[in-house]
Structure formats: C-alpha cells, structure tokens
Amino acid sequence: MVKLRDKKGDPYVVVKERLARETGTIFKDHGGRLSVALLYPNVYEVGMSNLGFQKIYHLLNLRDDVVCERAFLPSKPETEFLRKHRQTITSMESNRPLNEFDIIAFSITFEMDYINVLAMLALASVSLRKRGKRVPLVVAGGVAVTMNPEPLAPFMDIMFIGEGEGIINPFVDKAIEYGSGDLSNFASVPGAYIPSAYTPIFKQDGTIEKIDAQNGFPEKIKRVWDIDYRLTPNVSRVETPDTVFGDMSLVEIGKGCGKHCRFCAAGYVYRPTRHADIGAIETAIDDALEKKGKVGLVGSAIADHPYVERLFEYIITKGGVFSVSSLRLDKLTDNMLHWLTLSMERGGSHTITVAPEAGTERLRRITNKDISDETILDTMKRVAAAGPFRLKLYFIVGLPGETMDDVKGIVDLVARIREAMAPEWKKRGRDEVITVGVDGFVPKPATPYQWEPFEGVKAVAEKLNLVARGLRSVPRVAIHPGSARQGYIQALLSIGDRRVTDMLENAYRLGGDWSKVFRESDIDPDFFVTRRKETDETLPWSIIDHGLRDDYLARELKLADKGKLTKECPPPDEPCRRCGEFPGVCVPKNL
Template sequence: MAWKTDKFQKRSGESEIGTIRKQWKGRIKVALIYPNTYHVGMSNLGFQTVYYLLNKIEHVVCERAFLPEDSRPGANRTITIESGSPVAAFDIIAFSVSFENDFPNLLTIIEKAGLPLRSSNRENSHPLVIAVGVAFFSNPEPVAPFIDCFLIGEAEAILPRFFDAALPDLLNQNKISCLKTLARNVPGTYVPAFYNVTYNSDGTLRAFEPTADVPVKIERRYLKDLAQVSTCSAILTKDTTFDSTFLIEVGRGCPHGCRFCSTGFVYRPPRFRPFSLIEKCLKQGASMTDEIGLVGAAVSDLPDINKLCDQRFEKDVRISFSSLRADAISPELLSVLKKSKVKTATIAPDAGSERMRKVINKGITEEDILHAAENLVAEGIPNLKLYFMVGLPTETMDDVEAIVTLCKQIKHRFLKSSRARKRIGEITVSLHSFVPKPFTPFQWVAMDDMHSLKAKIKKIKHGLKRVANVRVHADIPRWAYIQALLSRGDRKVSQILSLANKNRGNWPKTLKASPINPDFYVLRERSEDELLPWDFIDHGINKSFLKLEYKKAMQGKTSPPCPMESCNICGVCKENSKDKE
C-alpha cells in the first residue's frame, strides 16, 4: 500500500511491543478507533482487548487509530498506526468508547475521515460505522444518529459472533439489508435506524418502538465464565499513563452495590477469574516488563488474592493495584504492596460522613478507613490518594464538612505511622462531582447544580488549605455537567453534540446557543414511572430492584453485598438461565 505514515504514527508504532500486522487481502478491514489521544487510548485495557480479539479472527485485519493530536479543521487526517492508511479505506470503522466525555470526539474523527456525520447521509460505499464499549452498555442514544450499529455487551461475548455474520459478501450488500441481517441474527446488535422515538409535549419520551422485524429490547451480552479467556495488555508502550505496565484484569463488576456506581450494576453478575489464570498472566507480564498492574472494580475482593505473596519471578517485579477497599487490606496484601515497593496507595471513602456512606451503600466505616490508612503507611507506603464525591443525593453542608474532618483524622493517623518510620509522605485528596448514571438506583435523581458543586469544593479546599502534606485536586463541575448531559440524554442531545462540533468544542458557547435546554437532562429529577432513554437495553436487572434501592438510599438504609451465587434479588441470575454468550 502506498499510504505514508506521519512522524507521530511511525514513532508510536516503532516504540511498541506486541503490535499486530496482518495482510489485507481477502480479509475484512477494521479500523479500531479510540476517540481520544494515543496516550489515553493505549492506557485503556478494554481498547487493547478489542484489538487483540479482532485480530484473532482469521478473516479480519484490525488496525488502530486515535484522535488526531491537532484538532484544527483540516489538520491531521485520521490514519492508522499499523499501515498509515486513512480510516475511510477500511470496510468497518469501529469506535471503542469507555467514557461519555469522549462522545464529541466521535464527531471530530468521523468528520476528519471525510465521512458524512449522520448515518442516514452515508452511502453504501462508505465504511460501516459501529461502536462498542461500556459507555454504550448504559446509554448510546446521544450519539445514535451518528452510528450505524452498536454492539451492546462485553467484547468476548459479542465480537466473534458479529464477525462470523459480517462476512465480505454481507458487507457488499445494500447497507440497510446488511444491518437488518446483523440486527436479526446477532443478539446485542442495536441499529438506531430501525427504532422510532416519539416524545410527549413536556419533552419526555412517549415511546421507543422498532420499525422493522428486530428485537424490541436489546440484551446486553456478557461472558458468564471469565476462566474462558484472559484479559491483559496486548501491546506495551511507554507512551501511556502506566508507562510500560502490563495490565491484567482480575474480574468484572463489583459485589458491593454502591448506589452511585454503574460498574456495580451494568457488569452484573460480578465475576472473578480463577487465580490459576491470573498466575499465567503474571508470568507472561513478567517476561515482558517489571511493572504489572491488577485492574478491576474490586481487586482486593479477588478470591485467593493472598496467593500473590507466593509468586516468584526471575527478576524484581512490582505489582500495583487500581484501588483498594479500606475493609479488605489484609496483612498478606500489605506484604505484596511492600514487596513491590509501592509508593502510593489509593482508597475511596467516597463520602465523609457515616450517614452519607449509608446513603450510597458504601459498606465501610470510619474506623475501616482510618485503620487502612494507618496500616498502609506503617508498611512503608508513604503516600495516600483519597477519592471523595460531592453533590451526592441528600448531601448537606455538614456532610461536606465531614470530608474535611475525615481527612484531618486520616492525616493524624498517617502522621503517627509516618513519624515511627521517620518519613512523612503526602496525602492527595481527589474530589469528583457526582453524576447520576443509568441503571443505578440514582438514575432518577437530579444532578447538583454547578454553583452548589463549586461551593462545596471551595469549602473542602479552604478546610484543608493549612493542613501540611495534604493536597486537594478537584474536577471541573462544568465537565461533570456535560458528562451528565451525555450520560442521561436522549437522541435530541445529538443536536447539541452537532452544535458543539460546529463550535469546535466551545461548550459554553454551545450550551448558551442550544435550542434544546440541557438542564432538562441534567438538573431534572425523573419520576419513577417515566420512560427513560436507556430502558430499551436489557441488563437483566429488575427496575423494581433499582427503585427499592433508591428508596432505601433516601431512608439511609443499607443493603448486603451481592452473594455472587444464584439468587432472585436483582434479577440478573434469573436472566442468567438464558444464553448470554
């Protein structure tokens, strides 16, 4: 092929270990795109997993592309890392998206590829544009007009079946015929063009109905048994957040049921890999690098995690964890952290007061948090990172002040242990604005307004301003507002995205000029009987279960963790009797 790579593409490809290059002839050509920079995309294990899975399919060749570094109009055409080919030259453009705030970049990339933005305006000669990723497990509707079809589910459970059906002969058909065949024969395939959305006079949804012979609801596909496949880094490169760290996914979902967290609901049932499989991944990683990262929403809940202490490598290998639950830091786990010379450990109290932790069903006490901080420092881990949220449902200024108080208490315990070791580290407090997410018990609540969020952040910063060795970082409430808009919006939000694209990402200008009021999606409390934009997706969770959890939250009542065995509590295990793979 005559296409030439630019300097960045060439430099990136040359610095990688594990790049896959396949011949194009006779294969379906897929341009897999992460809608952010190379640095961000290659730090994402889900993106790497899709790349690896697609290239395992014999009749598929998959190459990667990213958001061009220069976002100016006409700058940096979108080309692939492996061959430097324009993405428009591929049969399929596949977006892998984990975060809603990357939705605007989808439009930027489609435009830079020289394609019409809207699916309805693209011809049969254009590549098929599909989208995968956890962001679409929850709500694909804000970007529905721009995508030909979404694959709703975990990559291992849906990609092989999709590409068994998406053979070259099918892709050469009329686009509508091709999409109908896929929608009818591949469970989890959602084609927005085959569904009609109508609205009530007040702007809420009236109906969401198929217009063709396709499923009324889209079942999220998932892998029942994670022992079937390992999920770890396909490519190593220094140009990532983790700098040549070999990432291993230990499990999916979380049994604890924190009411704000979509991961604990859209990945139900929670599943862990057997340690024997993780052990194989550890050895694979150790043969490639000396940095290994264990990732998952509940890493410290991994059965047999204490066996990490027994691992022996031919060289010094450092093992790190994405985050730790304060009530699950065992002596054995501390030993692994110490042996790995971990410098910073992360725990997430999420709320400062005991009352708020009950509202969100966090399931840890103040003493759990203080004890964890004390033990981590005592074992030679000098720095702590603490995650908190502001703007949670029912939160008062007393609850906000409790974050300051708890941080000071942690600092006291931290200092006590640090002095014993004659080394004082640093505490980093990370503040995040709460965003209500689909398929959680808080999907009906209104988001806190930006003025309130800024006031709460200011109060915490002021309260910790003079506390030595404590730094406070906070997100920007405006970006949280946009995330809420993109998380909770319906198809009409696509008009706001189009306007933002026209304004080159100038969101203040966009929100001010939009004929659609974004507050309707962000700051409005939903009624429990309202048809929600994402209700057509079937995760197996009973809506009555989410409503009950919402009511318990408002009453300050907690719920036990998921038993991770067949039960009838949320509905997923009942659905589990169906074939989900």
C-alpha cells in the same frame, strides 16, 4: 532548491516512532479480508492503557478473515498537520485512510470522549450523519455506549451493548455474508442496536412516551456479558512504553464489583461480578513478568478477589513487582499490606489509592458504601505503619441525600486520617503528602441513582470550593478538585436522549465551546441534567435490557432514601438471584 517536507506534527512520523517502540502489534495483508479500523476516541497514550480496547483488537485479529488496525485521536499538532496538508487520519499498521476500511469501529469508555468521536469521523472524511451507501459502516461499543447509547445514536449505524466477546463473531459473520447495505441483516446479532430502526415518541412535557421499534427489530436489546470471562481475563496485548503504565504489563483480575454502591456505574454495568480464575491470572502474570518484570493488577474490586493475597505473594516470590488500581478500604488486610510493602521496596508503586467517597458514615450508609470512620482510620494507620506509602483519596460531592455537614465531613475526615497516619510516618522520620481528589456526583444509567439529578454547576462548584478551602488548613494535603462544569456536561451526555445530539455536534463544530452551545440551543439542557425523574418515567436507555430485574433499581433507590443497606453479592459458591438471572455465575447453569 528542494523544499523539504515539514515533519512537525506529521502523524505518519509519530506513528512510525510509536510502532518501533511497540511489541505485539499485528500486521496483516488486507487482501480478501474484512477490514476493520478500530478507533479509540482519545490520544494514543490513553487508548493503549485500555484493556477493553486491546481485547477487541486481539479478538478481531484472531480471525483469519479479518484485518483490524488501530487509530487514535490525533494530538493538536497532528490535527493541524492533517488539516494543513488536507490529509485524513490513517490507520497505524498500514497507514491506510480510515474511510477505505469496510468498518470503522469505536471503542468508547467515557462520555466526555463523544466529542472526539465526531472529530475523528470528520478527520477521516466520513460524514457525521446520513452516510448514504454506508461504506464504511460506522459502529460503536464500549461501556459508555452500553449504559446509554442515545446521545451518540444518530451518528452510528450500529451500536453494541455489552462485552465484545459474545458480539464480535456473529457481527463479523453477518458483515462478511451480507456487506453493509442493509442494516436489518444485523438485527439478530447479540447486543446489536441499530438506532435508525428506533423512533422515540415524546410527550407534550418533553418526557419520552415510548420508543417505537421497526418490524423485525427487537423491542429491547439485551446486554451481552461474557460467561467465559473467568478463563480469559483481559491483559495487555500490545505493549508500549508510551502510556502512564508503560513500565508494567496489565492484568485484569475481575469484572465488576459486588458491593452495590448506589452511585457507581461499574458496580452495575458489569454484572454479574466475575473473578478471573486464579490459574488463568497466574499464567497471565508469568507472561507479564517475562515481558516487563512489573504487573499492574486492574479491576473494579481488586481486594474482593478470593485469592488476592495469593496473587500478591505469587508475584513477589517470582521476583516481580506489582501495582494495583485501587483498593477497598475495608478489605485491606495486613497480609496485603505486607506484600504491597515488599513490592514497593523493590521499586513498585508507592501509592495506595482508596475511595471513601463520602465524608460521613451517614452518607456512606445512604449510598451503600458502608464503611465506618473507625475502619477508615484504623486502615490508614496500618497503611502508614506498613511502609512509606503515599495516599490518594477520592471523594464525591453532590450525592443524593447529602447535607452541608457531609461536605464539611470530607475535610474533617481527611484531617483525622492525617492525624492517624502522622505518628507512624514520624517514627520513620517522614511526613507524607495525602492527595485528595473530589468530583461532583454524575448520575449514571442503570444504577439506582439513574433518576437522580446532577446538583447543578453552582451548587457543585461551591461544594468543591468548600472542600478545597477547608483542606488548605490541613497540612501536607494536595487537593485536586474536579470541574463542576465538566460534571454538568458529563451528566448531559450520560443521561440525555437523542435530542442531545445536536448540542454535541454543535460543541464539536464550536471547538468545545459548550457555553455557546447551551446559549444557542433550543433545548434546555437542565431538562436532562438537573431534573429529578419519576421512577415510572420512560428513560432514554429503556430500549436496553441491562440484565437487572425490573424493580431492582427502584427498590434500591427506596432503600437509599430510608438509609438502609443492601448486602453485597454472596460468595461465588452461594446461588443468588437478587438482582438478575445470571446462569453459570450467580446460579449454576442448569438451575
């Protein structure tokens, strides 16, 4: 009797079905081209929502001498299938084993995906370290790598610091000209960090004395940012219904945020803040509406875009609907609410997401998220009056300078928000649910809080519990507390150095059992996670020039200690050099 192949979990079958549902996929012949496998270290549904990943796929394939194909973290059944049948991961477009590509390139947004990077390399039958002839070349980029490449550095041949637009072409040119044998050929590529050329030297107390660079390699790697971003905003290139945003086409309307909240990585790592050109966005919106009829506007600071109201109106008058990723509380105008309501009535999003972050005015001031309770309550009242919106709120516990009053203040503020909104809901005969997300503060590199500690699993867990317990007494609130344990691990991978690498590799080998990893480790992870660093300490990411003035972040930290505010970025037409030198955006090119 013929035995049929068991297709359950077969990645080939899964991929075929996905490809059939996609539009915009690029298929190219491999003959004579540099082949790049572009990997997202999480599942397809997550990776395909990432516009940065999509942009790299697009930019690489724009070149006729390159073929770029995608691969994602296999699901559990797919992984089991691959192991059972002794198969390796293959690319989506040509079903080619990843280890047959010239280059394996990871696009990494979140530190918690680092463990998946190792899993994917192993499933691709590529050694995690010491790859000898270095074929394929293993490289990584993305915002997590840009902030601090060190915890992943020993697994990578090259890491890219900054935005892909200014990196890809010089890198590909070198790869085509020289191949992958001698990594020094890539030393002059903008943003290229070649970890094997750098050696950290440690002091007796475990802190870093210096990081030695080999001859011919730059002392510091300058973060690359895209000066032409305004005219080429990121958009969905490959459309699929298989993501959370599957019913809409995404358009990014800006990069970064000029508010200067001291805890927020997005506010610093994407500087200078850039708003996409209104004409370029409208063209992207036209395209998005034609494809899906629904646009997802994304960006760290949607409400800061100088033409945001015009964009909302544009979509509505074109007969479309839209949703937005999140909105700044103090910038939510009645006009914006008007367009959001019309969009909702046509089947657009019912949810408005805002992030007060801290429960009290005092702590919001310390963190430079200076929004008064009055503004929050007034805005929420207007939201409730505008339409039957569902509200999602985000808070952080464990922020530097926090007291227990600030933690209790979260419960109090949510209760007052409910009180402010309830009468408006009542007029409509409704009683909406408020969703509250709370997480522990994780210090991020290249922010004013980069020297601050993660408060500790016990302390953060207690605060998360306190908020969750307190909110149980507030009617119709759904609370989603984060995990203090996950916050600790995230902090380790965010602010750790190369000594974290062994722990990460063990975590992968132990199937994510971090408790066992920490028990078995010779290094105390608290050294990285819960220790406050001096502002003159050499930090693991000191090899990166993030583009900020040397004293800028330390000055911001001092201002935080004093509870003093920093003004947000001035309007685009007002020259500014406050945090760095960004010609063509913050100052005219020739100034």
